[in-house]
Amino acid sequence: MSAGVRDAAAGLACPRPVSGYAHIVLGHGGGGRLTQRLVDDVFARAFANPALAPLHDGAVLRVGAGRIAISTDTFVVTPRWFPGGDLGSLAVHGTVNDLAMCGARPIALTAGFVLEEGLALDELERLVDSMAAAARDAGVPVVTGDTKVVDRGRGDGVFVNTTGVGVVPDGITIAPARAAPGDVVLVSGTLGDHGIAVLSVRDGMGFESAVRSDSAALHGMVGALLAALGGDVHVLRDPTRGGAASALNEIARSAAAGVAIDEASLPVAAPVQAACELLGLDPLYVANEGKLLAFVPAARADEALAVLRAHPLGRAAARIGHVVADHPGRVVLRSRIGGRRIVDLLSGEQLPRIC
Amino acid sequence: MKFVDEYRDAAAVRRLVATIAARVTRPWTLMEVCGGQTHTLVRTGLDRMLPDAVTLVHGPGCPVCVTPLEQIDRAIAIARTPGVTFTSFGDMLRVPGSDTDLLAVKAAGGDVRIVYSPLDALRLAERRPDREVVFFAVGFETTAPANAMAVWLAARRGVRNFSILGSHARVPPAIEALLADGARVQAFLAAGHVCAVMGWDEYEPIAERHRLPIVITGFEPIDLAHGVLAAVTALEAGRHGVENVYARAVTRDGNVAARRLLAEVFEDCDRAWRGIGTIPASGWRLRPAYAAWDAERRFDVGAIAPREPAECIAGAVLRGAARPDRCPAFGTRCTPDHPLGAPMVSSEGACAAYVHVAALA
Amino acid sequence: MCLGVPGRVTRVTTDADGLAMGTVDFGGLAKDVCLAWLPGVAPGDYVVVHVGFAIARVDEAGAHAVFALLEQLGQLDELAAAGGDAP
Numbered sequence: 169m170s171a172g173v174r175d176a177a178a179g180l181a182c183p184r185p186v187s188g189y190a191h192i193v194l195g196h197g198g199g200g201r202l203t204q205r206l207v208d209d210v211f212a213r214a215f216a217n218p219a220l221a222p223l224h225d226g227a228v229l230r231v232g233a234g235r236i237a238i239s240t241d242t243f244v245v246t247p248r249w250f251p252g253g254d255l256g257s258l259a260v261h262g263t264v265n266d267l268a269m270c271g272a273r274p275i276a277l278t279a280g281f282v283l284e285e286g287l288a289l290d291e292l293e294r295l296v297d298s299m300a301a302a303a304r305d306a307g308v309p310v311v312t313g314d315t316k317v318v319d320r321g322r323g324d325g326v327f328v329n330t331t332g333v334g335v336v337p338d339g340i341t342i343a344p345a346r347a348a349p350g351d352v353v354l355v356s357g358t359l360g361d362h363g364i365a366v367l368s369v370r371d372g373m374g375f376e377s378a379v380r381s382d383s384a385a386l387h388g389m390v391g392a393l394l395a396a397l398g399g400d401v402h403v404l405r406d407p408t409r410g411g412a413a414s415a416l417n418e419i420a421r422s423a424a425a426g427v428a429i430d431e432a433s434l435p436v437a438a439p440v441q442a443a444c445e446l447l448g449l450d451p452l453y454v455a456n457e458g459k460l461l462a463f464v465p466a467a468r469a470d471e472a473l474a475v476l477r478a479h480p481l482g483r484a485a486a487r488i489g490h491v492v493a494d495h496p497g498r499v500v501l502r503s504r505i506g507g508r509r510i511v512d513l514l515s516g517e518q519l520p521r522i523c
Numbered sequence: 524m525k526f527v528d529e530y531r532d533a534a535a536v537r538r539l540v541a542t543i544a545a546r547v548t549r550p551w552t553l554m555e556v557c558g559g560q561t562h563t564l565v566r567t568g569l570d571r572m573l574p575d576a577v578t579l580v581h582g583p584g585c586p587v588c589v590t591p592l593e594q595i596d597r598a599i600a601i602a603r604t605p606g607v608t609f610t611s612f613g614d615m616l617r618v619p620g621s622d623t624d625l626l627a628v629k630a631a632g633g634d635v636r637i638v639y640s641p642l643d644a645l646r647l648a649e650r651r652p653d654r655e656v657v658f659f660a661v662g663f664e665t666t667a668p669a670n671a672m673a674v675w676l677a678a679r680r681g682v683r684n685f686s687i688l689g690s691h692a693r694v695p696p697a698i699e700a701l702l703a704d705g706a707r708v709q710a711f712l713a714a715g716h717v718c719a720v721m722g723w724d725e726y727e728p729i730a731e732r733h734r735l736p737i738v739i740t741g742f743e744p745i746d747l748a749h750g751v752l753a754a755v756t757a758l759e760a761g762r763h764g765v766e767n768v769y770a771r772a773v774t775r776d777g778n779v780a781a782r783r784l785l786a787e788v789f790e791d792c793d794r795a796w797r798g799i800g801t802i803p804a805s806g807w808r809l810r811p812a813y814a815a816w817d818a819e820r821r822f823d824v825g826a827i828a829p830r831e832p833a834e835c836i837a838g839a840v841l842r843g844a845a846r847p848d849r850c851p852a853f854g855t856r857c858t859p860d861h862p863l864g865a866p867m868v869s870s871e872g873a874c875a876a877y878v879h880v881a882a883l884a
Numbered sequence: 885m886c887l888g889v890p891g892r893v894t895r896v897t898t899d900a901d902g903l904a905m906g907t908v909d910f911g912g913l914a915k916d917v918c919l920a921w922l923p924g925v926a927p928g929d930y931v932v933v934h935v936g937f938a939i940a941r942v943d944e945a946g947a948h949a950v951f952a953l954l955e956q957l958g959q960l961d962e963l964a965a966a967g968g969d970a971p
Contacts, residue, residue: 373639377913432533439912442524445889446910446933447639448613498882505536505744507568510882515860516626519613520637522666522887522935523558523585523871524911526890526930526942535954542957559886612935640936642918665886669937672918679901716886719932719940742886749950770946772888772932778939780921 192287197317210293211279211313214300219276219311227311229276231335237272239263240331248295248325251365252380253457255328256299261385261457262408263332264306268387269404269460271342271394272334277303279313279330284323295326306385308332339399344422346402351491352469353427354462356389356476357382357484359412360440363454367443373520375446377439384458389479393462396475403463406456410514413452415461416499417513427499429489429511448521452501453514463491526771530743536569539748543755544574551758552578552707553751554843556694557663557714558585558871559742565876567744571883577751581873583697583796583841584714586661587614588865588872590690591795592829595620598659598688599628600824607822608634608651610644611659617868621830641673641687648677648685657818660687665716667691667807668781671788674809674816686818689808692794695725696805702733706843710736710754715746715769722777726765734763741769788813797865798831798838835864840873847877854881888934890942893919893927908933 195202212223219227241262248255260277267274279299283292303310310330336342365381367373386406394401403423407415412434420427436444436451444451458481464472469487476482494500499511555561561581564570570579583589599620602609609625616626616637629635634654638644641658648656660670670687677685694717701708713726718739730737736757740750749768757766767773785807794806809817834852839845847853847866857863859875866872891908896919899905904919908931918937919925930942 371636373637375913375915379913437912438524442889442910442913445524445527446913446915448887500883503567504531505533505567505569505572507572508883509566509568510879512859512879512882516617519616520639521614521870522612522662523562523587523614523869524890525892526947529951535951538954538957538961557886642936663886665888665934665939668921668939669918669935672920672937676901714886716888716932716934716939719888742888745950749953768950770949771943772890772940772946774943778921780923781939784921 190289192283192285192289192292192317194285194317194319196283197315203315206315210296211315214296215279215303215310217309217311219309227276229311231275231333234335234337237267237270237334237336238331239266239270240329241266242327242329244324244327245366246324247366247369250369250381253383254295254298255326256295257302258383258457259328259330260299260302260306260308261383263330264308264385264387265406267332267334268390269342269406270334270336271340271401271404272336273391274306274308274332274334274387276311277308277330277332279310279328281313281315282323282327283315283317284325285317285320287325292326302385306387337394340394340401341399342401342404344403344405344419347419347423347425347463347491348402349425349491349493350466351402351463352466352487353416353429353489353491354464354469354472354476355412355435355486355488356460356462356482358435358437358440359456359459360436360444360451360454362457363411364440364443367447373447375443377443379437379439379443382456382458384481386458386460386481389476389481390460392479393472393475397464397468397472400465400468401462402465403461405461407459407461408457409455411451411453411455412461413450413499413511414513416511419463420499421497423491424496426492426495426497427489428492429499429501431501431503433486433488435484435486448523449518452511453518466490527743530741530745532745536744536748539745539752540572543577543748543752546755546759547574547576548759550576550578551709551755552580553710553712553754554580554582554706554708555712556582556584556698557717558587558869559716560584560712560714560740560747561873561876562871563742563744563747565879569744569747571880573751577755580708580843581876582701582843583799584663584694585866585869585871586663586666586690586692587618587869588837588841589692589796589799590615590618590661590865591797592621592831593795593827594688594690596827596829597819597824599623599625600827601657601688601818601822602628602633602635604822604824606655608636608647608654608656609659610636610638610647610656612661613637614869615659615661618865619862619868641669645673645677645682645685648682649680652684654684656685658685658687661690663692663694663714663717664721665714665719667789668720668784671784674788674813675784677816678813686816686821688818691789691807692796693805693807695729696802697796698729700799700802700805701842704842708843710738710758712747712750712754713737713739715739715741715773718769718773718777720778720781722775723765723767723773724775730764736763737765739765739767739769739773741772796841798841800838832863837864837866840866847874848881850874854878886934888932888939890930890932893925893929893931895927896925908938
């Protein structure tokens, strides 16, 4: 690949200044020589693949027959580096996962960057290298991209947008509206890891914990699930911002059905539970970046669970509830002590509380 | 988590609830005075598991809900001041002031930050001598010592660019005021962590004078069920007085060191409770020796003319005199998405709690 | 008003102002906490923490009280159930 040793986690870099600048300047977005060198030395070098190589306005791909899935997402997380991940790898995993949640086999990604004047080039290189590694590991190349630079103070460092295309095999129709009364709701693993990992390194909230973001590409596990259950996979959703609660609410609304979940069966890792207790957060509303919710007919739930658990990313998969005809559009939780409460959409972001 | 998980045991809660149901012979109205208690009751659905004869009223134990509108407006004005870094617990960010809230100030470019502890705000002031760091020191007796410590340390370390905007409330005067106002409450569930700090000597005269049970409870489902059981048992037997069922954290004297610090830094003062009015000696303000760290003195934000939304009946709700779902604006013009008053914003506010109840009906 | 969480003290030190500070473990998460209001607190003790301050020690005997009550209630239930057979 490239000359120069990079260890993203340790932050070491063999410095290779792009034209002698250590930071992004407005000129890097000007379209001239500085831009060309930024693209060549940072992006093209890291993402290197045949579809990208022409460095043309767009990439041309052969995708075969089937329905095209397309998904886009923009990544703005701060801090940009957190236990278990970073903005770069997150940008790859997030869009790969969105495609997977459509039942698609991801084919390729784009990467659009908005860089703030003053961003350290060294950090940009580490982020891009992390993205490239994530793309390689996922088998989904970044085939085209864009870079813009904004004045200092207008950009919070880096914003990354990734758009992905994939192909959905015939016979697979994943749609929230397919959730039907009687369906079982499965989750592929523990809830809240990502959100807590990010919080743990945020200023003013600091605590030491072993919690690492679960940021991961799910398309392999989804592929296994679809291979086993085919069209019986009714809904897939990755519960990112807003957590499982938000995802379940959206599905309940789309399907005009009720979702009943059982608090005692929600898998939450002990240190995540502890962090939520301390900060007054509900794990149901905390973001995940490497988990999925699956809605399958009751008769196939055991099989689906076995497939998930057989996969490295699904070892802690669990059955957490089912779809009902009651309270359409609403999610109702049965608490550990046997009471009931509505799990509503939050008005905005979940905030830590002291009361 | 030890001392947490075991207090969430379903079978134990069911047994306590069944015992309550077996002992109750007539209707009783209990008031719980801590937002944390409200939160657990709503989250677990415990309040609806209790027999119909037991009515739980949510009292004014939500410091977010009772912070005067004027103080919210003042916080917003200070947060908008150039050079100010305004720090706060997360709870306060969405509480509506007369025009806007702190979250909107942040969106408009104000430096508004959430902190977990008042010490985090002090540390920020020490790290950023170029900023004026203000901490929104809201809370009941549980939180007041922590706020006091931040000021005490600031004074000791000579940190000049730090100040607090205080809104401290004391529970016993509020209970007295409610009872004097004719609240038809027959027993109180007192706040366990308030009492962990203050002990319970202040509650004994109240229990005596009004001849009612005051039961100090913790915040887990077993704690609350235990508290209701103790209150109902006392009521059925015609007994009154203070009973502590949060024995793992509360003693009669409370935390002596914390109380000493409170006395050093704060003095009693009259205090306005949003929606209720002024209750004498129900608050704390900084003593003159610490006046330099009082944000109200440091920042002249001009005249504050608070305007409560005419429709909001928060006061009656907080007094236990009105049920949120009977408010004409409930669920229509006042919802968690566009709240008219604080009890709809706070996750433990009485009105927000009722949104849940209504949705489950 | 009262989010207080119990945790186990793992370390006690004294800071530059002479205040007792320490680390409290909450089932896998460690946080720095001010221990100044619990004189004599030692590693191994359980404390209740609110906004970064330990406000009370957890009393193990007190912690058990409700479970003793529950046992009593359970025995009463059993007696009541067996009541029809009592001589």
